Amino acid sequence: MPLMTGGARSPDLAGTGDLHALRGRLTGSLVLPGDPEWDDARRAWNLAVDQRPFAVALVESVEDVVRVVEFAREHGLRIAPQGTGHGASSLAVLDGTILLKTSRLRGVEIDAGAARARVQAGALWEDVVVPAAEQGFVVLHGSSPDVGVVGYTLGGGMGWLARSRGLAANSVTAVELVTSEGRIVRLDSENEPDLFWAVRGGGGSFGVVTAIELELYPTPELYAGAMFWPLERADEVLRSWRDWSETVPHEVTSVGRILHFPPIPDVPEEMRGQSFVIVEAVFVGSEADGTALVAQLRALDPSRDTFAPVAPTALQHLHMDPPQPVPGVGDGLFLERLPDEAIGAFVQNAVPPLISLEIRQLGGAMASSAQHHGAVGTLDAGYVMFAVGMAPNPEIAAAVHEAVDRLKAGLAPWESARTYFNFAERHVGGARLYPLKTYTFQRLRQIKATYDPAEMFVSNHPIPSAVVIDTARIAGAPLFANLPATELEELAGAMGEAEVDAGTEIVTIDESGSTVYVIEAGEAEVIGAGGPPPVALGPGDTFGEIGLLLTAGKRTATVVARTPMQLLALSEPDFERIRQEIPEFERSLRSLGLERSSR
Ligand SMILES: Cc1cc2nc3c(=O)[nH]c(=O)nc-3n(C[C@H](O)[C@H](O)[C@H](O)COP(=O)(O)OP(=O)(O)OC[C@H]3O[C@@H](n4cnc5c(N)ncnc54)[C@H](O)[C@@H]3O)c2cc1C
Numbered sequence: 001m002p003l004m005t006g007g008a009r010s011p012d013l014a015g016t017g018d019l020h021a022l023r024g025r026l027t028g029s030l031v032l033p034g035d036p037e038w039d040d041a042r043r044a045w046n047l048a049v050d051q052r053p054f055a056v057a058l059v060e061s062v063e064d065v066v067r068v069v070e071f072a073r074e075h076g077l078r079i080a081p082q083g084t085g086h087g088a089s090s091l092a093v094l095d096g097t098i099l100l101k102t103s104r105l106r107g108v109e110i111d112a113g114a115a116r117a118r119v120q121a122g123a124l125w126e127d128v129v130v131p132a133a134e135q136g137f138v139v140l141h142g143s144s145p146d147v148g149v150v151g152y153t154l155g156g157g158m159g160w161l162a163r164s165r166g167l168a169a170n171s172v173t174a175v176e177l178v179t180s181e182g183r184i185v186r187l188d189s190e191n192e193p194d195l196f197w198a199v200r201g202g203g204g205s206f207g208v209v210t211a212i213e214l215e216l217y218p219t220p221e222l223y224a225g226a227m228f229w230p231l232e233r234a235d236e237v238l239r240s241w242r243d244w245s246e247t248v249p250h251e252v253t254s255v256g257r258i259l260h261f262p263p264i265p266d267v268p269e270e271m272r273g274q275s276f277v278i279v280e281a282v283f284v285g286s287e288a289d290g291t292a293l294v295a296q297l298r299a300l301d302p303s304r305d306t307f308a309p310v311a312p313t314a315l316q317h318l319h320m321d322p323p324q325p326v327p328g329v330g331d332g333l334f335l336e337r338l339p340d341e342a343i344g345a346f347v348q349n350a351v352p353p354l355i356s357l358e359i360r361q362l363g364g365a366m367a368s369s370a371q372h373h374g375a376v377g378t379l380d381a382g383y384v385m386f387a388v389g390m391a392p393n394p395e396i397a398a399a400v401h402e403a404v405d406r407l408k409a410g411l412a413p414w415e416s417a418r419t420y421f422n423f424a425e426r427h428v429g430g431a432r433l434y435p436l437k438t439y440t441f442q443r444l445r446q447i448k449a450t451y452d453p454a455e456m457f458v459s460n461h462p463i464p465s466a467v468v469i470d471t472a473r474i475a476g477a478p479l480f481a482n483l484p485a486t487e488l489e490e491l492a493g494a495m496g497e498a499e500v501d502a503g504t505e506i507v508t509i510d511e512s513g514s515t516v517y518v519i520e521a522g523e524a525e526v527i528g529a530g531g532p533p534p535v536a537l538g539p540g541d542t543f544g545e546i547g548l549l550l551t552a553g554k555r556t557a558t559v560v561a562r563t564p565m566q567l568l569a570l571s572e573p574d575f576e577r578i579r580q581e582i583p584e585f586e587r588s589l590r591s592l593g594l595e596r597s598s599r
Pocket residue numbers: 081082083084085086087088091102121141142143144146147148149150151152153154155156157158159203204205207208209210321322422423458459460461
């Protein structure tokens with residue numbers, strides 16, 4: 001269900017004089033449509049994304065960031081912070097938005113004594129990995145040297161040391177940020193801890209990060225590499241890898257993948273134009289132990305085997321990511337488990353125009369919670385999948401989207417309700433980025449409302465600001481009619497707003513949907529599985545698992561919006577909390593004969 005986060009903004013600019021004045025106040029550059037540098041300035045790393053913002057600010061200092069923020073606030077503009085544009089494909093349309101590029105801020109300071117790196121917002125991972133290694137440290141970078149440290153980390157950050165050391169977001173010790181009010185703040189566990197929690201997994205919705213401070217880890221021994229087999233053996237090799245991955249210690253982080261190398265000169269001759277099934281792995285430990293660990297894979301007789309003791313800088317190239325900007329279309333999902341049937345579906349759909357399809361094993365440190373963690377928390381699924389193809393033109397892009405859709409449909413039986421922030425390359429409702437049973441999304445929305453109520457900052461996965469729901473808006477619904485005022489207030493405080501388009505299927509009761517909705521405006525139809533005719537719903541009606549029982553007496557049904565609808569929504573975690581905390585609500589459910597259906 002699409003959650004709307006406000007309409008397009010019309011900039012309130014008295015001529016262009018103000019823009020020229022801003023340009024004069026920046027150390028960096030302000031590039032406008034029509035300027036000779038316009039196309040270079042607006043370009044994202046992902047060349048398939050055609051970014052058309054109102055203006056591009058190439059900032060060179062924290063003061064530049066403050067000036068752009070103040071200007072945007074005064075003129076009703078939005079700001080989309082961007083480092084490289086690796087994550088640009090899920091960004092909304094940039095009308096009325098200044099694309100604030102941090103690419104000129106690439107400073108990195110390594111404090112070996114404190115085992116910390118302070119990294120400016122535009123730094124790439126290679127800017128940190130190399131100087132950290134020179135001083136005897138590793139960092140929690142991902143598979144590609146030119147991904148931005150900040151974007152990657154704010155979305156979670158899963159790299160080669162993820163099973164042994166956890167997600168990058170959870171190893172951040174401080175964040176320097178400019179708020180929507182233009183305040184420069186340093187966030188850490190003592191200063192503005194709510195905002196510090198939110199940015200570590202909540203993405204770029206909360207302000208412009210100007211620098212980030214990361215934990216450094218003493219360089220361990222590393223044994224790493226990749227084994228290749230002909231594509232025809234994909235099913236057998238991936239099953240063996242899966243079996244192996246379930247026995248290895250947390251010191252091993254590994255990936256099973258299928259790669260169709262394109263026939264281009266950048267690819268080494270022996271692989272050019274060929275397809276392989278590949279297992280890549282990093283073991284934190286000695287060569288002797290690593291050799292023993294991978295023996296089971298080696299017994300499958302790979303045609304190419306690069307496993308060896310490696311320097312930490314080598315991990316940046318293990319995954320063979322493209323070394324320069326490319327046009328890509330892809331998407332990912334979490335897999336609860338990886339049974340043989342899921343591997344079968346993966347292999348069957350691993351066909352061009354997809355180029356790279358990978359499954360990373362999760363678990364280890366990514367699955368263990370700690371008090372100091374940020375909003376990303378833990379990742380509880382067994383594996384994560386990502387698939388991508390090159391999209392040099394819209395026709396091929398459409399074909400890649402279709403191939404991704406087919407693959408995702410094939411894997412749907414094992415897909416988690418949650419999806420991984422950094423691998424979601426399409427628009428996805430923010431609630432899906434966090435565990436359903438926690439209050440993470442609600443808490444993020446409240447923090448957004450505190451720090452950026454007007455939604456100035458646009459992220460690739462936006463967190464909408466929480467809205468204040470008046471009790472009068474829910475008091476008329478029969479489900480809530482008997483609640484005392486204080487309890488109604490608590491209920492209203494836990495509710496969010498949503499808009500749906502006509503024709504949208506809102507919730508299928510026997511699957512994952514169990515949010516309770518109150519219709520404020522618009523009409524819908526409850527469609528049962530066979531049997532009685534559809535039931536109409538209108539303003540004041542409640543639906544969702546409980547509401548359906550109330551309104552239509554059905555346990556399995558789908559609600560379809562007949563007209564555009566305005567809804568108030570109480571999501572499942574809040575519903576569960578409120579029914580436990582408010583005895584009157586629980587009694588109200590029982591008096592209406594509304595037991596929960598078992599799913
Ligand atoms: C080739 C490739 C390899 C990848 N490998 C991995 C991997 O191994 N593990 C993994 O977890 N992910 C990986 N990713 C996903 C990657 O982490 C995301 O695309 C991430 O968003 C990239 O961050 P960026 O800063 O480079 O991109 P950008 O597109 O510049 O930023 C993405 C988002 O981050 C936010 N942001 C960036 N800078 C700022 C700032 N200064 N202030 C506030 N918000 C900001 C914004 O919301 C922005 O929309 C990979 C992606 C690609 C294309």
